[in-house]
Amino acid sequence: MKSQHKPTPVLIGRRKFIKSSSILGYGLVVFGVGNCSCKKTHPDEAAPNRITKYTISALDSSIKVLPSDIVKESRRIELAAAANETESFQIVLRSEADLGQVDVRISELTNGVHTIRDLVWYQVGYVYVSTFDGHPATEDIKGLLPGWYPDPLLENERPTLVKGWSNTLWVNCPIPTGTPPGLYAGKVSLTIGGQLETIDMQLTVFDFTLPRKSTLPTLFSLSLEYLNKVYPTFTPAIREKWFDFLMAQRISPTDMYIDLEGADAKLKIEPNEYHRYLDRMNGFVVYPITATWSDRDASADELIARFEKNRPYIDALVSSGCVSQGNGVFYGFDENDASHFETMKKVHRHIKSIYPQIPIATTSMHITSVEQLQELQIDILVLHITDDIYNSAFADQVRAVGKKVWGYISLQPYHPMPNWRIENPYLDARVLLSAMAYHERFDGFLYWGVNQYNKIDWKYPATIDKNTPAKLEVSITTPTDEYKWLHGDGLLLYPGSSGPLSSIRMEQIRKGLEEYEYYQLLEERFGKEEAANWAGKVAPSMKVFSDDAHLYLTHKLEMAARIMGR
Template sequence: FPMVRFARSLDTRAYFRMGEIVEEKASTPWDQEANFNWVRNWCTFFGKSSRKGVAVIFPQKPRFNYRVVENGFQGLDEWNFVHFRPKAGDRLAHVYYFGMVQDDVIADTRRLASEILNCIPASDAFSYYHPTIWPPKHIENTANVLSEGDECTIWCQDPGALTFPDALPPSTSQRGIKVSAASNECEPIQIVLRPKRKLRDVRLCCTDMAGDGARILAENVEYFFVDSTQVDYQRTENWAKPLIWHTGPIPDPFGLSQARDLAPGVSHPIWIRLNVPRGQNPGTYSGHLKIWASGRVLAEVPLSVRVWNFELPRVTHLKTQYQLWGYDEVRRNWKRYYRDLGEHKVSCGVFLHEPKVSFHNGSLSVDFSAWDSCLSLVIDELGFNCIKLPNATIGGGGGHISNFLGHRYDDPRVEKPFRQYLRMTRHHLEEMGWSDRFFGYLFDEPGEHVIPIIKNAARIMEEEFPQLKTFVASSFHSEAFKGHVDIWCPQYILFNHGHFDGTFVQGARTRGESIWWYNPPHALGMPLIGIRLLPWLNWKYSVQGILLWSINYWKEDNWRDMRTAGEGMLVYPGGNGPRESVRWEMVREGMEDFEYIRILQRELDNALSNPANQTSELIVEVKALFSHIRNNLLPDHPVLFAKPGDVYAARTRIAILIERLKKLTRRFHGPVKNLRLQH
């Protein structure tokens, strides 16, 4: 296996464990093997001075075994390279990442990039570095006290920041809450109550919000107490331990009750969800938020909402597959779970009601009735934009081959009925007007030995269902699949590296193929703003879709004792439907932000269609904002971190410029075909 050799000996190591950075002198542990994964976790190898050193950062999901030999780092992987065996001298830039770490951890690591390269000889097999940051528990955000009384301190803070139980009130104050949203948008508000003595039966309500001849009714405002879930290092499964950001109580799941008692000396976050209806008149609406305790008003806070003069689309434009697993809880409440996905602007495979297929005497029959009923809900009503075609996934997990009508997909007896099924399904979806919503998810993380089987299935799909886009989730074998895959989906952390480096990605786009990425970070305790930023990075890097392996990985009641650090679990079982979380809310926020950017680009293109606008100061201002977002606001992949206030300021600026561009063109603009995104 290749070695990474550092320019100096390694006599000290530091690593993240149970919420703390632990430093140890090098001794016997240097020669032991250890497992690490996920980009935000590392082993940091310090020199004689413990002030700075090189961080070895491991990508998500693949597990790496390693050992340190003298001043070298040797990979001993026994899992990730099942389908890719490295040889001495191989360039594994897509596997290991390097960054400089200082005492404050979130220093400007880019400035130190040259020092990293000095530590890694140019002749080494590993040549890529990426700066890393590790946000502290309480990140900088905008927060202001709304009410200070004898019983309780109440403040408002950016929803993009977690509120831990030990959070203290800010030093600044403001009168009332001001937010903005487009029509058909859900806008979150986070307030925090820190009682000075026990408060009983705390609940919230809102008045109708009145504007210029219109109202936003109080029924459009929802409230949720945010509970904490405990993350314990020892209780967490070994494969998930490196995902841990913080241990102890981490705020995430929404409470199920609308009222509760609040203990003193603890900060209690409350999530408020403002739903602006479709067709809501633009303007400013004012009302009051009332906080009650023991049957009396504890505080009354002015609430002002600016509704922008544009509306978010019913069907989003960023493709998504946030996969929902079919536990009994989901099957009993499937409509509520699908509605929740639609309300959060993401799609999933409709696996609970698939076509019923039978094959007798050489003839195939398909019953679409139950499937059609479900598709009417998720497509026509909820706006799912991307759905896996049932019975088109031939396998997954390296080398597992699935069955169709009792036979493996590589069995020659399958081809005839499989072709008939594809033809019948294509004709049916075309008749219903749904064919453009489907794609063929061929395989999940394939091994090299199944490539011929996948190619054959892709060929059959192309012949029987030409408009169906073929999809493979894999970070390897990109060259082998050329000509057989329409949608490429490497792991989020491996995008633009290794098999999916910039050259391959650009070539795929030139051939008219799409690029997605899968399994972006979403673990408990990570900065919420990072989850929101993901669709922004989709825009920045022209990545057309997101795949997440699960939003409800509840296996063996994992949700009760959180053995996976939140990996694969954005919603909790609620008994009669999903119990949502603050991380799940940030998914929707990012999806809505993507539509803001898209609408601004649409309005810019419309304005530029008039030659008289080419030199307009407004046009220059819009282009400057795009440049600022791309080069200054957004981090470089794969980092997902920014100050929440900066993100909100950029979003507000986008909305203002959309309204100004609409006035410039002085006409309503519908969807624009072949939209060109600004990059």
Template sequence: MKKLLFPLLCSLMILTSACAPLSTDGATNIWTETNAVKVLRSVTSGKNKKVTVSAAKGEYEGAQILINSSEKIENIEIALNDLTCGTHKIAKTNVAVYRQHYFDLQTAYDSSQKKDRYPDALVPFDASAKAGENRADANETFAIWLTFKIPETAESGAYTAEFQLILDGKRHSVPVELTVYDFALPKENHVRTAFALWIDDLCDIWGNANPDVHKVANNAEVKTLLQNYTNMLAEYRISTTALPLLWNELEDPKAVAKAAKEATLNPKIASYSVPVKEIEAEDGISEYKFKETLLELIRQSTNDIDLLKKAYLYIPKIDEPLSQNTIPLAIRVNKIVEKVRAELLADASLWTGKQQVKESLSAMQHVLTADYDPRLEGAAQTWCPYFSSFDTEEQRNVYYERRNAYGEGIWWYGCVGPKYPYPTFHMNNNIASARTIGWMQKVYDIEGQLYWTVNLSKQMREDDQYHIRDIWNDAYSFYDIAGDGYLVYAGAKYGIDNALPSIRLEAVRDGFEDYEYLWLLEETLSSLNEKYKTAYSLAEYVQHLSDKLFDGTKPTVIDENVTLAKNELSDLILAAKYGILILNENNSLCIYAPENIVSLKINGNSASRDQANKNRFHADAVENNTLEFINSEEKTFIIRYSL
């Protein structure tokens, strides 16, 4: 009998493969963790003895190796090997290795946060070793982060390898097991983001005293850094708010159009904000400059290369108008935006052969960071409130109803607030806090996400002024909030002209990859609903998994259940690929399957087809279920489904 192995069977295959146990001795403890756990410095041991990773083609996935010794270790090295599955290979060059940099967090804004040393910055291991940081004091946990990049061309299956830790010359073998799913993530990002990149925090433009940012000699070097950071963030499925242009270039329509074309042609860039010249006059923005920029974008567009397809507006001058008491200004600015839009749409000379471009201008969102409030009528086309503003069905319905009635868009954001128990990017929250945002965003049908800046290198203090901050030793960027306003670290200390990632940035990407998993499932679900005359929405179909991760917009999971939910989601994608729907109906399973499925066993028990519907099976279920399908070609499909 042929077997088409879903992830569960791949895992069983791995578990029975021959590989040496992780080498330890009396003085040294070595263990592993998934990418779903932050290992605090006070943790000195763990139970996992091998690296286990599961991912789709085209996906990034992380894992950790931890070392703790009762003796000082002067030299820590790691040697990678290629991963193999039969004759197939994933080269070791697809694995990035980082040292986890820890921060002492002794201030917490609520009792949920433990005072400890937290890992966050990820420093390339070779660069860290060159700086003499590949050592550990006695009884001090040393943490390694691995990021696996699965090639789009990889064959699906169970891969294994042996990595080697060399501690003061002594070798320790680390078994590695990688399952590659039989589907690929899309290259294109389907969630819009406006994650700001601050030029003045990117580099030391004025030659001041901050030793932790990049030193630049001219605008060309600044531009290179901007492009490097933008490209790096795109690999994390993040589109920066502004195009990678210098301040003077943002006022040059031709420079804007050139950069917009590059963004339009890059599938990794989902969105960009059309630059708007802010002025001190009563209107707040320059109508002339805004119109001039849009005109150039229209002129340089075709239906095939539509420079407005990914465009939106976010104007910092009217940020948070409710709390900043700028409601009248926000309304005036939006009137200018809509006036310019209407004038351009009415100019028939612009649109010959450009109907798609015209539709993009008509749909271009003006994002305002505010809850809907009657006082803001006429101030926005797209609302962007806090994550917490979508916590209840009643709250969400406010925005859904306005979208249905008026065509208004829905984005959301987090910054200093909201705080725990809502999701945050704060350093002393668990990884699930940042990761579940992507899953929530797809399930709640929220179109975009904004973050005020990814690279804040300064510190806001009690005098309400920014001060220079030691980014490698002081995590508190905004009063008592650790990690707010930055997800990356300047690589200047290590001679790297780019951003260095953080564990939180890895979690953000994992969340956006979860979004793409859900997007893939939704695409297939539509055709299966038509095939089986069902009408399940994506949110309904994955509710049994969402319920394990969050309640409203409050993450309820703090451990590896995030990974388990993602793995089960991959099963649903693979099942849908072969025409199978699996549903929880009052704690029993209802399964729709094509006629070529000749056998179905649930937890080892045979299930029968519904006499009234030859495509449907019904069966009792338990909390965690294993379903085994056999088709007419004698291929076996094994998947997991939890209630």
């Protein structure tokens, strides 16, 4: 029997808002391949006679910095990650005066003859939030005011700084597969008004590699209809960039709600497009049984007739190997209730008679027994994690009969549970898709939209050009009076003029999926019980988990040391 390494218990600081960490200058974590320790670092002391009119601070990517936050100066960032992982950090520039032109250069990271290239920086853009009035959970918005909030990552040649703000740059450092372990070093050079400033970077690469394909299956819906409406010409090159970007985030491109009966059928993802990603895909919708909310109320005969009409497309996906290798599913009857059950039985029975090997997935808050699930011939039950709808006891009953149980979020849940609305701490997304997903034994995760672009009076935004100002005229607010407090729901990516622009929230989602692999590696080496113990250190339940950045990074270090046998 393998030994059970018991992680040291830690204190969980749920909703201890991490703005305090940024003000104190936390977030710089010291890593070593042989010495996994974590400590606070102190701001660099300025030279005695040096007069500066700005501050520069390097911070971990899990710390949210609002424009009004005062961050202590620090010129050093120390990071750690595995091969085939992307690590990120932030640079905060603040000045009460106009700094003029600012230039940014990032060196390679080197360790003797070994080099890590392709580090890239982005200007953090800001979206305006006009109100939180009506928010169902006051704890989620405690201390927050209307104003500008950081989210989009802009592709600018030079930073565009707002005087009197803490302006943030975002730096991504991808560590390629095959990178030798060890300590790598480099510099960020900032030329501010002709004066050269530098930030020291150190990155420890662990002696293990994350898998190319995400272990946790996902369905994150990309609306091809909205892309076609936003882009004046939705070219194959732009389309490919969107697909490539999602795969780089460990998410398979899929449109869960595409209407294959209407004009948008021409936008569907073809087998040859999926084939480019088969070695990395883990989840996509083969065919949407219901494409719209109202389709749930269509007759079984109508839905079966539509399905039969699209059999050639489904057969092409099956024969190409996309379905079996890419973990394809049928999906439909979104958030169904008992009034849909008879129709579901008839439609699912027909589908299973033809494609018994392809799982049928649905989201539901009203399927409450294994018997119902079997009658409906559902293979993957996707449960909302809010209000105890997802609970481990029921999930285990479902799994005991050979079915799978996924989790999902939408505008809900609220405090004390995690989400990635604009007001949530950054760590919510990372914990949800790593420690929490593992501890609660999610078999997969679903999210309804990454680009729901009808947020300005139900109109579509213009694309965002390079070198745009930091304050964006893009709304992420649901345009109804009932949901005027809801910011960022269904919108994680922004439409750049030549392709997708990421967001800080999407970067946190990718980190969560990457860090989920740490628990999988612990399971492979030491068993499920020990891996679950590690996950329980930061997420013992869906209502109790840590938002403390320092604690979380220390935990990651300790996991890496255990994986490496140290």
